[in-house]
Every structure is written in structure tokens, then in C-alpha cells.
Amino acid sequence: MNQSPASPDVKANRIAEVISIGDEMTSGARLDTNGQWLSQRLGELGINVAFHTTVGDTMQHNIDVLRIASERADIVVCTGGLGPTQDDLTRQALADLVGVPLVLSESAMAHIANLFSQRQREMPERNRVQAMFPQGSQEIFNPQGTAPGVDLLVDRSRPTAGHRLGQTLDRAPCRIFALPGVPDEMKRMFDDTVAPRILSDSGSRSHIRHAVMKFFGTGESDMERRLGDMISREREPRVGITVSAATISLRITATGQDIGQCDAAIEATRLEIMELVGEYYFGDGETYEQHHAIDEMLRSRGQRLVTVELGHAAPLADWFASLGPESAFQAGLAISRRGDLSDFMGEGGEAGESTSDEYWLTADRFRRQSGADWLLLVDAYPSLESDDGGPLPAAEVTLTVIGPDGKRYCTETRLGGHPSIVQPRIGKAAMAWMRKVMASENQVA
Amino acid sequence: MNQSPASPDVKANRIAEVISIGDEMTSGARLDTNGQWLSQRLGELGINVAFHTTVGDTMQHNIDVLRIASERADIVVCTGGLGPTQDDLTRQALADLVGVPLVLSESAMAHIANLFSQRQREMPERNRVQAMFPQGSQEIFNPQGTAPGVDLLVDRSRPTAGHRLGQTLDRAPCRIFALPGVPDEMKRMFDDTVAPRILSDSGSRSHIRHAVMKFFGTGESDMERRLGDMISREREPRVGITVSAATISLRITATGQDIGQCDAAIEATRLEIMELVGEYYFGDGETYEQHHAIDEMLRSRGQRLVTVELGHAAPLADWFASLGPESAFQAGLAISRRGDLSDFMGEGGEAGESTSDEYWLTADRFRRQSGADWLLLVDAYPSLESDDGGPLPAAEVTLTVIGPDGKRYCTETRLGGHPSIVQPRIGKAAMAWMRKVMASENQVA
Incomplete structure (x- = not known):
């Protein structure tokens, strides 16, 4: 049985892993917040994140971590390691993982050169490596920076060197999306490119829209009780609840065949929410406060x-x-x-x-x-x-x-x-x- | 060659993995900050953290993650999954990992019962499970809560079911410390018990002391340049630098045979730091501000x-x-x-x-x-x-x-x-x- 990623029975069970790459996180010098953000977004797409892994800038560790992830998860989103320096290993680790060379993308090269000329700076030779991709992978466009992302399918239909005893063969490929670690660039690229590609693997609902409603005046558990089935994982559109210093956010995520269908679904959900907890509502938007x-x-x-x-x-x-x-x-x-x-x-x-x-x-x-x-x-x-x-x-x-x-x-x-x-x-x-x-x-x- | 964990050549190369357990983190509902804290503390002990892993409340995933960690790291610190509910799987996962049963610790049971009687509440039957330990493991005392920690050695001298092809045998055991996820309890237990046990594995320097000096007025890179070799990883006492909204903290960590030796080493390092960057110094302490x-x-x-x-x-x-x-x-x-x-x-x-x-x-x-x-x-x-x-x-x-x-x-x-x-x-x-x-x-x- 060789399932394609778009078959619906696969969609229901697909699990994801988020990988964060950089010594500054394994050493504790910096707190990783990309992992949390990506888990929330993937959850909204109906993808259950089962693992987060953080790894430093060591080539063999990177390859090992990518191999383990591609065995146990169907979708892998990794961040970091796409810069122009010697420490940035993600491109090479991905190429080694699947056993292909890195090849130059002329279009990516043109984009990087163009960014430097816009800033009236000469492009250092080392930035050339940012236009190199594992053979057979797709580019993920980065409108804000010089590091494009990588979208790579890992074949799981035959055993690899790191193959575990007793592991099932003939599985659908694992899809790895590698994004930069800079949060602004990472988020934009996920929303613009990664989310639509994941959705299109899932079937016909290839469009996605969000709305965030804000509430104050009751606790999270009371809010959950009042909302009942509204916050079930199976509901469509999905409603996610988060709390920050007593302000409660409800994030509505609708997927559909077009934007109009998404917006209509969000509007209907808004009305249901207002019926149940409208007394605590004060406005809309991620950063909107009282x-x-x-x-x-x-x-x-x-x-x-x-x-x-x-x-x-x-x-x-x-x-x-x-x-x-x-x-x-x-x-x-x-x-x-x-x-x-x-x-x-x-x-x-x-x-x-x-x-x-x-x-x-x-x-x-x-x-x-x-x-x-x-x-x-x-x-x-x-x-x-x-x-x-x-x-x-x-x-x-x-x-x-x-x-x-x-x-x-x-x-x-x-x-x-x-x-x-x-x-x-x-x-x-x-x-x-x-x-x-x-x-x-x-x-x- | 069967190395004991205390031999110095092992100490120099020991690497650690931090594991955070809980669906609330893999789903993105909560941000994991324990991993960063533990990485900093382990680094101060001279232990290089190479991997962080976060895993949800699924038994097989927990066992898999613990097995991978015990293969690639010499010290594993995991947090979470030690509560009294069905979702709390860490004790059982550890027992399954090494193939032993859970056994009751009378002393841990007495401590838990005592905590409930102090709070004048009856102990629910389900809390009894918090006094169960994998046979052969040590308890880690929790002065603040009902979840004691687990300190378990994993033998790596023979292959396991999950053993990888080409992996070296005859290695020293991996030491796993399992702590609660509640940050206050976790931190106290790490400082009181885990850090001294790691140090005593490392040799004779079994005492540890910290001091935190605060600075304002220059950037992190200028501070690093002025401090030069002071912030090298090989230095003893170790000096770590962190920045929070432009306030710079230097954390001095001294290990020694007794507290007096640690304090003397810290004092000498303080004087060197004041020579180099004293003009920006304004006081001492983790939360001390201008x-x-x-x-x-x-x-x-x-x-x-x-x-x-x-x-x-x-x-x-x-x-x-x-x-x-x-x-x-x-x-x-x-x-x-x-x-x-x-x-x-x-x-x-x-x-x-x-x-x-x-x-x-x-x-x-x-x-x-x-x-x-x-x-x-x-x-x-x-x-x-x-x-x-x-x-x-x-x-x-x-x-x-x-x-x-x-x-x-x-x-x-x-x-x-x-x-x-x-x-x-x-x-x-x-x-x-x-x-x-x-x-x-x-x-x-």
C-alpha cells in the first residue's frame, strides 16, 4: 500500500515534528519561541504536533535528528541554520539525509543579489550558498530576507542506514519544510507558502483564514466550560483558546475552497461565540487590549x-x-x-x-x-x-x-x-x- | 573499556539532553521555559547540552524519546509527567525503558501523606502512584510538592531492542533525572539534589556556588569583547553572560571541594570583572535592577x-x-x-x-x-x-x-x-x- 499524501485517511493521522536549530538554544542563551508558534499554527491546520526537537550547530547531530524526525513524523518543520556562515548546516544536512548534492537555483540567486543591490551593498561571496538547494527540493520564497526555505520530500518506501528493526516500510514520504530562524521571516513564510502546501496535500480545502477575538472577566476553565464543544479539535472552523495575563484570546481558523467560504464560516462561528460568552468580549486582534x-x-x-x-x-x-x-x-x-x-x-x-x-x-x-x-x-x-x-x-x-x-x-x-x-x-x-x-x-x- | 562516570576523560566529553513532557507544550498551548533554564544550569556545571526534546503524553512516544536520549546523551534531565493522573506517564515509561517493575517507596509515601495532612486534606488514592519508583532507581526529594523525582541509571553495555546499527557498545551508563514540570519545584530539586549528584560523578568538586552581577550601559558584544577569555567555556569559575532588555547579567559559577573554596574563587573573579567592566556595574542578584x-x-x-x-x-x-x-x-x-x-x-x-x-x-x-x-x-x-x-x-x-x-x-x-x-x-x-x-x-x- 503506497499512500499518496493527499489521501484523506492519511490526513486524519498525520503527525508533525518541529525542529529548532542553533547552539544559542541548546546552550540556553536564547529561548526558542518558534516551536510554540509553529505548533499552534500546525494544530489549526488539523496537524497534531507530537515532538519538538532542538539541536545545536553540529553536522552529525543535525543529520541524526532529521532522520529520526523523518521516520516518526509525516510533516517536519525546521527553523534555523539557513544563514550564510559556516555554522549554518541545514541545507547540507538535508542533502546528506537524502543522499543528493546541493545545486544552485538561479532564481534564488537573482533574488538574493537583488536584495543586496536594493540595500546598495555588495553581495559577499558566502551568501551564494543561500541559493543552493538539495537536488529535487522546492524553494520556499522569503520576501523579507536572503535565506530562502527548502521543501523536501523524504522517501520512506525503502530502509535507510538508520532504519530501526521492526519498522514498517512502504509509507508515504515525509515532507520537510526548512525555514529561517528569524521569527518575522519564519512566520511570513509559513503563512504564505507552507500552510497552503500542507493544506493542498490534505485535500480540497486549500485556503485558510484567521480571526482573533479578545475577552476579559472570567478564567480560562470557565471560558472552556461555557464554550463546550466549540473548542473541540474536530470542530470546523477550529477555535483555539490562549490566555495571557488574564486576557483570553479565541483564535478562529477556517479552511475552505476559497476565501469567501472561509470568511462565511468564521462569521457564523463568531455569532455562536458571542451568544455564549459575549459579555466578556471587548475587541478583535492578536495585540488588541482593553x-x-x-x-x-x-x-x-x-x-x-x-x-x-x-x-x-x-x-x-x-x-x-x-x-x-x-x-x-x-x-x-x-x-x-x-x-x-x-x-x-x-x-x-x-x-x-x-x-x-x-x-x-x-x-x-x-x-x-x-x-x-x-x-x-x-x-x-x-x-x-x-x-x-x-x-x-x-x-x-x-x-x-x-x-x-x-x-x-x-x-x-x-x-x-x-x-x-x-x-x-x-x-x-x-x-x-x-x-x-x-x-x-x-x-x- | 568500561568507563565509570567519574573518570575525568568521560567528564570532559559528557553531553546532556533535556526532555520536556506534556501535550500542553507540543500543542503550543504553553511555552516551555524549563529547557532553557536547565541548559544554562547544566552548562555552568561544564555539561554541554546537545539536544532538547519535547514530547506529548503518549506512552510509546515517551519510551521512544527516552531510549533515543539514553543512547545519544550521557545525562538526561526530563521534566513533567510525574503528577498523579492517568496522563502522567514518566514513571512507567522509565520502568519500561529499563525493563523493571514499579515498586513502592515507603519514605516517599510517608512524605506525600504528610503533605496532605499538613494541608488538612485527605490524600486521594491516586496520589499513591507518586510514591512508586522503577526498581533500582533513587528518589529525588521534592520539599515543595507531592511529586518526588526519579534518578535512574540506564545500562549501555549491551544492545537493546532499539539499538542502532554500527553503535559502540561497552559505554558508561546514561543517568536520567526525572523532575516535575512545575518550574519552582523543578528548580529547587535541580539545585538541591541533581547538580550535586552530577558534580560528584565528575570528581572531587562536589560543591557549587553562584553569584550574579548586573550591568547597564553597553551592548552584549562590547561586553564580550572587554571580558575576553573571562567568558570562555573552559574557565573556572565559569562566567556566563545573558541580556534582558539591555540589562546585562554575568553569572559566576564556582565548583570546589567546599563552600569556602567556591566563595574565594567567586570573589577573585568578581575583582577581575570589576577591573574590566566595573564602570557599568550597578548591583548583584538575578532580579536586581537599577x-x-x-x-x-x-x-x-x-x-x-x-x-x-x-x-x-x-x-x-x-x-x-x-x-x-x-x-x-x-x-x-x-x-x-x-x-x-x-x-x-x-x-x-x-x-x-x-x-x-x-x-x-x-x-x-x-x-x-x-x-x-x-x-x-x-x-x-x-x-x-x-x-x-x-x-x-x-x-x-x-x-x-x-x-x-x-x-x-x-x-x-x-x-x-x-x-x-x-x-x-x-x-x-x-x-x-x-x-x-x-x-x-x-x-x-
Whole structure:
């Protein structure tokens, strides 16, 4: 039985291996993040990644690792080792693996030479090696750099020198995609070329589209419970869930015969998701956060914002400041001790603690004095100095929004967790409160 | 020739493999950071890590991966798969690898039962499996959790079922250390037990000590050039260099017959490092940053600090606020537009741009009004919105320190780089400038 890679029964069981190449990763000098990204993308294509391997810049180790991978996986995506230096071994290792010579690709050579001339630099002779490919392999175009990728089929119908005892013969070939290690180049080449080639091996659904929806306000396990079958691996379009410092992303991946079919499938899935968890939704996009959503709401109303953060963090000021020059963010104030707030309003010198009324008057004066419409106040981020470095008890935090008419909206929250995420979670809870206040104020008006 | 693991010629060539176990990593749901940490630590012990492998929770895949590792590496450290659930396969995979049964360890059982009774919870029956060990293996004590580790020797003096053609026999055994995947537990167990056992296999230097020195103000390649042979892999004590958002860490690792010998070696290396790159040094410790150094300087003088950050970031406020309740940080102000500074000082309503004099008077009034001694001002963090998402042109930034007597110290800096680190670099350059001003002011006084 000699299966072709496009037969559907093979598709269902195809497994993949991701290989990262470079001494800087095996030595621990650099963290490999390509492997995680590729596993997510391959999973979205319905390909189960069973192994990641990282190997240094040693030729025999590279060949061994590629051989093991081509035996146990049907699709191999490797990154790194395609540069112009002596350390870059991937092209030669692939050629040795299948026992063919490297041959020059004139079109790849022309692309590399063209990149150098665009940058008005002479091409060093050593870059010539980047246009060399194992005989019989296909090129993977790299629009951003001088290292094209390699797409190579490894015949598995006969035993090799490294063949294991008892191993089945007559299998479909293993397809190896070798990409550069530079993450921006690798990602672009995977999306542009590798994903479509994998899909076309899988059958007729050769187009792919993604959408990312963002949520805040509940935990990952609650989200999974509410979504139920939506996040099953067998569902089409697929819905993947990831969490970063309490912000939840749902990534929808649709494959189809054309873009229109993909987009229609994504739209239907979006509606289903909004039915189930719409109350926590705040916007779309990989890097979209609640400060972007608040900024859009404020700009559409022509209003401006100040933040006041008391205690032992000030993430809101940093996040809102990072918005562009046209943003609605006016200013942020960070104060270690709550009683110090009045000092900054020219009320310094008064002895003792502020009373509650004075505190609110001072906060509101800051809003008006700075010419802003809205104030968002966090009182207070806890100190994260714990005795044993372990998780901290949950902190009581008061979140306050003051609106354009001076009206005050307070809520209390209790948040704990690992020290590394407790402060961003508090800042994000404050933004969720502000979105809620703005939305309800809108309904009343 | 049947070498024992302690013979010196073996030590010089021993290579290691790190294995991470769990579907959450092969699927890309979670990023594996254990592998990087272990590679760094093994490197400090003089052990070259040649391979990382990540494998999911599939029994046959686990056994295959462990067999391949035990053939090609002399030391294997694996993490994960030691929990109490059906998904946790590492114990059984190790037993299958060497062909022995799992047997109960009474001491491990007592420790697990004790942990549950301390937490006043009944021990579920399934946790009993965590006290089972492959016959002939040693326990690795876990002071923080219910999953003890496994230390197993794999005989390599005779061929196995998976034996490769042409492979040398009569080799020293491979030593496999299996640790939990929880990073805090894994790190503690590696430092407490695994590192000393690896060292004692290596010869007489069975003690190990670390020190971490922190630097800011030059790049990694300049640092490497200045340090020269200090960072050679053959040097003893070893000096490792890592960079995180422009802060450089030098980690010194000394091994010796006792702690005193290690500490003396570290001290001598510290002095050599200070000769070469002391001008950039600001303190000691894995998580120590320049805001800690400035806070110590201010507290020793009984002085307090405010920060003003103009433009599109505010990292200083967030960093300084994160210091404990006794810190010298009073407050931080973040303002999007430079011209808005005077609004916050009760000078709102004046039309037009501030003149330069007014600008400085306003900044200094903020310092005095808040009762602080020092002001650190960044003007201004650039907007990171670029057209193509690529690296940005270097931004001109003015860094200003105003001292307790109102004296002003300005410097200009040009900083560029990848958008993700440009803002923290500017904040850190501002802190370096403040440390320099405070140090020189100290000399004058």
C-alpha cells in the first residue's frame, strides 16, 4: 500500500515534528519561541504536533535528528541554520539525509543579489550558498530576507542506514519544510507558502483564514466550560483558546475552497461565540487590549482620560501612554502612598490623613485641572513583597471611575494569584469596570 | 573499556539532553521555559547540552524519546509527567525503558501523606502512584510538592531492542533525572539534589556556588569583547553572560571541594570583572535592577524621588512603584503631550506652548510640591507606531535630573532597536544617568 499524501485517511493521522536549530538554544542563551508558534499554527491546520526537537550547530547531530524526525513524523518543520556562515548546516544536512548534492537555483540567486543591490551593498561571496538547494527540493520564497526555505520530500518506501528493526516500510514520504530562524521571516513564510502546501496535500480545502477575538472577566476553565464543544479539535472552523495575563484570546481558523467560504464560516462561528460568552468580549486582534477599546470609545465621543494609580504598580499609565499621538489619554499619576494624593494638587502641608470627602474632591480636581473628562482610579495595588516568595493572599482593591459630570462609580474587587500577574490583572479589572460604566452611561443618555 | 562516570576523560566529553513532557507544550498551548533554564544550569556545571526534546503524553512516544536520549546523551534531565493522573506517564515509561517493575517507596509515601495532612486534606488514592519508583532507581526529594523525582541509571553495555546499527557498545551508563514540570519545584530539586549528584560523578568538586552581577550601559558584544577569555567555556569559575532588555547579567559559577573554596574563587573573579567592566556595574542578584540601586542610594540619604515621563510610555513609574512600602519613591507622572505639563501644576488655561524656562520651573515645582528631593524626567518616549512594523529610527531623548538644591543635569541620548525593547531601554538609560549624577554629586559634597 503506497499512500499518496493527499489521501484523506492519511490526513486524519498525520503527525508533525518541529525542529529548532542553533547552539544559542541548546546552550540556553536564547529561548526558542518558534516551536510554540509553529505548533499552534500546525494544530489549526488539523496537524497534531507530537515532538519538538532542538539541536545545536553540529553536522552529525543535525543529520541524526532529521532522520529520526523523518521516520516518526509525516510533516517536519525546521527553523534555523539557513544563514550564510559556516555554522549554518541545514541545507547540507538535508542533502546528506537524502543522499543528493546541493545545486544552485538561479532564481534564488537573482533574488538574493537583488536584495543586496536594493540595500546598495555588495553581495559577499558566502551568501551564494543561500541559493543552493538539495537536488529535487522546492524553494520556499522569503520576501523579507536572503535565506530562502527548502521543501523536501523524504522517501520512506525503502530502509535507510538508520532504519530501526521492526519498522514498517512502504509509507508515504515525509515532507520537510526548512525555514529561517528569524521569527518575522519564519512566520511570513509559513503563512504564505507552507500552510497552503500542507493544506493542498490534505485535500480540497486549500485556503485558510484567521480571526482573533479578545475577552476579559472570567478564567480560562470557565471560558472552556461555557464554550463546550466549540473548542473541540474536530470542530470546523477550529477555535483555539490562549490566555495571557488574564486576557483570553479565541483564535478562529477556517479552511475552505476559497476565501469567501472561509470568511462565511468564521462569521457564523463568531455569532455562536458571542451568544455564549459575549459579555466578556471587548475587541478583535492578536495585540488588541482593553486600553485600545477604551481609547476608541473615548475618541468617538471626543473625550479624554486621566488615570490615578495608588500603591505598588502603575501599569495603566504605561499601557495608555503607549497609544499613538492621537490617543484620548491625557496623563497618569502614580503615587506610592494614598495620603500623598493631595500633595500633588497644591494642598501639601496639611497634616494628617485626608478624610474620604477630601480624597474624592482631590481626585476630581485632578481630573478637571488636567482638562480630562474621565478619571480611572485604582486604590491600591498591593505590595508584592511576600515572606516566602509564594502566592500572595487576595488583595481588596477599590476601582473608581469619575465621569464627565463628576459622577462617581465605585466597585470593589478581590484579586490574587501568582505575583507576576496580580498587578496587570488589577489594571485590567479596572479597565473592564470603566468599559462597563461607559456602556451603561451610554444607554441612559 | 568500561568507563565509570567519574573518570575525568568521560567528564570532559559528557553531553546532556533535556526532555520536556506534556501535550500542553507540543500543542503550543504553553511555552516551555524549563529547557532553557536547565541548559544554562547544566552548562555552568561544564555539561554541554546537545539536544532538547519535547514530547506529548503518549506512552510509546515517551519510551521512544527516552531510549533515543539514553543512547545519544550521557545525562538526561526530563521534566513533567510525574503528577498523579492517568496522563502522567514518566514513571512507567522509565520502568519500561529499563525493563523493571514499579515498586513502592515507603519514605516517599510517608512524605506525600504528610503533605496532605499538613494541608488538612485527605490524600486521594491516586496520589499513591507518586510514591512508586522503577526498581533500582533513587528518589529525588521534592520539599515543595507531592511529586518526588526519579534518578535512574540506564545500562549501555549491551544492545537493546532499539539499538542502532554500527553503535559502540561497552559505554558508561546514561543517568536520567526525572523532575516535575512545575518550574519552582523543578528548580529547587535541580539545585538541591541533581547538580550535586552530577558534580560528584565528575570528581572531587562536589560543591557549587553562584553569584550574579548586573550591568547597564553597553551592548552584549562590547561586553564580550572587554571580558575576553573571562567568558570562555573552559574557565573556572565559569562566567556566563545573558541580556534582558539591555540589562546585562554575568553569572559566576564556582565548583570546589567546599563552600569556602567556591566563595574565594567567586570573589577573585568578581575583582577581575570589576577591573574590566566595573564602570557599568550597578548591583548583584538575578532580579536586581537599577531602580533597586537608586532606591538604596536615596534611602541611605533619607531622600525621596518623583519621576515625570513624557510621551508614549511610562515604565519608570511602574518599576519604582513596584518597590516595597518603605521605598524612596514618592510619585510618578506620565503625560502624553509635553505641553500639558503645566496643566497639572494648576497653571492650566494659559494658551500656547510653554517656553523653556516655564517648562523647567513647572517641572521643579512638581518636585517641590510633592515634597521630593530628586526629580527624574524623560522627554520623550517616542511613538512606536511605524508604517511597516519594522525597526524604528533611533529617537532623540532628553534625560534630566533635578537635585535637592534645584540644580539641573541634562543629557541627550539616541536610542533605537526593536519596538519591544526601545521604551525600557530609554527608561534604563534615564536611571543610569541618575546614578551617575548622584555618584558625582556625592564626590563633590
